[in-house]
Amino acid sequence: MEIPEKELLAPGHRACAGCGATIGVRLALKMLGENTVAVSATGCLEVITTPYPETSWKIPWIHVAFENAGAVASGVERALKAQGKDDVTVVAFAGDGGTADIGLQSLSGAMERGHNLIYICYDNEAYMNTGVQRSGATPYGASTTTTPHGEESFGENKPKKNIPMIMAAHGVPYVATASISYPEDFMMKVQKAKEVEGPAYIHLHQPCTTGWGYDSSKTIELGRLAVETGSWLLYEIVEGEFKITYRPLERKPVNVYLEAQKRFKHLADAEKEKIQNYVDEICAELKI
Amino acid sequence: MIKVMSANGAISEAVKMCKPKVIPVFPITPQTTISEYLAKFVADGVLDAEYIRVESEHSAISAAVGASGAGVRTFTATSSQGLALMHEILFVAAGMRTPIVLGNANRALSAPLSIWNDQQDSISERDTGWMQFFAENAQEALDFVIQAYKISEDHQVLLPSMVCVDGYILTHTVEPVDIPRQEDVDEFLPPYEPISYLDPKNPMSLGTFTDPDYYMEARYDMQTAMDGAKDVIRRVNKEFEEVFGRKHGLVESYKTEDAEIILVAMGSICGTIKTVVDYLREKGEKVGLLRVISFRPFPQEDIYQAVKGARRIAVLDKNISLGIGGVLFNEIKAKMDVNASGFILGLGGREISPDHIIEIIEKTRNPTETNKINWIGLKEEE
Secondary structure, X not given: OOOOOOOXXXXXXXXXXXXXXXXXXXXXXXXXXXXXXXEEXXXXXXXXXXXXXXXXXXXXXXXXXXXXXXXXXXXXXXXXXXXXXXXXXXXXXXXXXXXXXXXXXXXXXXXXHOOOOEEEEEEOOOEOOOOOEOOOOXXXXXXXXXXXXXXXXXXXXXXXXXXXXXHHOOOOOEEEEEEOOOHHHHHHHHHHHHHOOOOEEEEEEOOOHHHHHOOHHHHHHHHHXXXXXXXXXXXXXXXOEEEEXXXXXXXXXXXXXXXOOHHHOOOXXXXXXXXXXXXXXXXXXXXX | OEEEEOHHHHHHHHHHHHOOOEEXXXXXXXXXXXXXXXXXXXXXXXXXXXXXXXXXXXXXXXXHHHHHHOOOOEEEEEOHHHHHHHHHHHHHHHHOOOOOEEEEEEOOOOOOOOXXXXXXXXXXXXXXXXXXXXXXXXXXXXXXXXXXXHHXXXXXXXXXXEEEEEOOOOOOOOEXXXXXXXXXXXHHOOOOOOOOOOOOOOOOEEOOEOOOOOHHHHHHHHHHHHHHHHHHHHHHHHHHHXXXXXXXXXXXXXXXXXXXXXXXXXXXXXXXXXXXXXXXXXXXXXXXXXXXXXXXXXXXXXXXXXXXXXXEEEEEEOOOEOOOEOHHHHHHHHHOOOOEEEEEOOHHHOOOOHHHHHHHHHHHXXXXXXXXXXXXXXXXXX
């Protein structure tokens, strides 16, 4: 796979060392190219890349608020269309909070209306920008500042909300999951999303050193462990056709993924077993 | 050409002639017919715009900011709960200096739920950085939309505008409206020329994050622009008069010159007040009306010049800032040394009759307590 060398997200931004989100955006922009307008929801990405008067964005970029990236991108897309600038790609980047929770309505509207845009959710599985509070995308058992573990709590007590499938239920032409640790798989999906006429949704899993609690040198490793243990699946849904895009040769036990992170450190064996059973069930269905 | 239509019809005709490129809109009573007329114009091919059927008012204004940020003229319309749902993004639209024009059908806010008229909705958005122009009739609704684009898009201003029309009283009442010729509107309103917009050939970041070193200056610039907008409004009013022959201003003085008592009000109620003023003038009573057209920017100099000779003034509010009283009354009291009485009336569509106006004049002539909130048409008082 040919990977363009040109960087469209400049270095020197304010992200934590080992930030997974910025890796994802860098890779995505390489495929989308300069003739792109980016929309950001409020969140880590917006704050770290645009501290006025500086910006990391070498392409036009707009941020309006937390819950409306879908709507803002809709307005941008139609305004470009009205000016005959149909060749410009519109991409929205929003975190899991801006996607699964506060921004779900606006995203649903944009997907349903069929705008020609790409929406990439960078999913770090909690509200990281405000200091690791749980989101609808926080996985079962994770300790966050609003689902702390304690005498009466083992952390988040609900499984992760399945946003890619909710997007697929909108009948949009392209939905995919991806991981920053599988760059070729992700970039190929971005390329497909770019080529699709109509809305495309990519749910990008990205480890967060601060929120998950691991050494900042291990971001890519953690992303790989998520996929190799079956905790995160790589697939795409093209015009309704579901296809797994990566199968680990040998699925590792979930424990190796859980034990590498502080957010799961408190879990008792019983809870870990529940998580393993949950993963086994899904993977059995998908033959992973 | 004279056509008989409602203020919603007049706003829609004006929007069509101003040629916005993107119209994100969500229907709400009593704005609904605006969303319908514009959809029909687009469907019939007489308005070349992208009409976005958004899923909420929050997304309507968000898409409008996105479209305006991408460099095109944009329109949206709403009312009441819809405007309140937009609240957060109204600040952003103004702060990002997007010259969006919004038609607002003034309606009461819940609870209790009411679909009827008062002006609480837009008055409650007074601090958002939007200009607000209150129309007295359908003709003004049309004229103000055309002018609002020119004022908002002026590079000295670059703030969004709200054209406010009283729900039902104007939105659903038909009256004759002089529809201008398209070529005259084209002459008056040149194509929109954005300064900062999303362009891959010249990338910019819009809507960035600021630390305490920059935020205050951004707000200061907006206040300066809002202040300066008064002169832009005067100039645009003059240009409008030259092309279309109709005169508007920041305020309208109606028989105020020798008036001992002057009523101050906004919107359609001023039609009723003018009738009462004429009636009392015939009986030799020196009363007048000062109509505030531009609520933001607030034309305190123009108001003061018009009312300073009066013995007493009465300020009529179709809104209430709970805990202090009518907003227009309190702003006038704060900005000028006048003998004023404040009146709350017409909330949630409560009928306002000429007798109520006469009652207000009587109470103003012989005030009991000047800081008292005077409720007009309240059942408990009967």
